[in-house]
Amino acid sequence: MKRNYNDLISFVTVAREGSFTRAAARLGVTQPALSQAISGLENRMQIRLLTRTTRSISLTTAGERLLNAIGDRFDEIETELDNLTELRDKPAGTVRITCGPDVLRATLLPRLLPLLRNYPDITLEFDANHGFRNIVADRFDAGVRLGDTIDKDMIALPIGGPLRMAAVASPDYFTRFPAPQTPHELTQHQCINQRMVSSGGLYVWDFDQDGGDLNVRVKGQLIFNTSEPVVHAALAGAGIAFLPEEEFAPHIEEGRLIRVLEAWCAPFPGYYLYYPSRKQPSPAFSLVLEALRLK
Missing domain, CATH: 3.40.190.10 (Periplasmic binding protein-like II)
Structure with missing residues (x-):
């Protein structure tokens, strides 16, 4: 059987991307051309490598075996080609x-x-x-x-x-609500939450209590999945925010945000x-x- 290594590269890319659209963009080819290459490979091998539906692509048992056999080898070739730039x-x-x-x-x-x-x-x-x-x-x-x-x-x-977390809010917020003296008091405040992409759950605020962890599940009317809007919401007086201190540093220094519970925030790697x-x-x-x- 005649070998076409371009078709094998196309297969590995589609298998890893899980999408003909993303694989075609990565390879710099059209989606129909990529689909034709995979179909040609399957016809020559006389075995189906991918299961296609209108919404998803998955590997067959044969496709998974082929990916495991050749995927790392193409990576090794690519690495060696990169290493040749030493010359x-x-x-x-x-x-x-x-x-x-x-x-x-x-x-x-x-x-x-x-x-x-x-x-x-x-x-x-x-x-x-x-x-x-x-x-x-x-x-x-x-x-x-x-x-x-x-x-x-x-x-x-x-x-x-090392990094440290910081709990902050605007001066306006603290004119309306008393500053918390312990992490437990955060449950009485409007807190700006962040949803974790990895788990899908809300971030649990982690403090240090005499060398041990103290976890607080806070509540509030705002939830974001990135840190930038958390900072903006805190500046707008929407509640108490909790992020690495470097996110708030210039605003704390210039008085736009007030830090609380600093003694409860220990350094971490x-x-x-x-x-x-x-x-x-x-x-x-x-x-x-x-x-x-x-x-």
């Missing part, structure tokens, strides 16, 4: 990182933009979201998470110091860049690591 005058290639929008704005971009000016052949692609992506299955070079949430089989590089331990860093990725490494 060029300057490193090149794309580095894909998944991270939260807050750490992207505050940490990653300030440190990595100078790298792009020095190495014009490097491209950085960021997937900014609050969910936990599988960086191996989704083919990211690295991810950024808080240190205590990273799997043990990953290499983790600290890119920032900050952000780490992590990547698979078996992955051989490409020259471009090695430069990213060096730019993010704490000096």
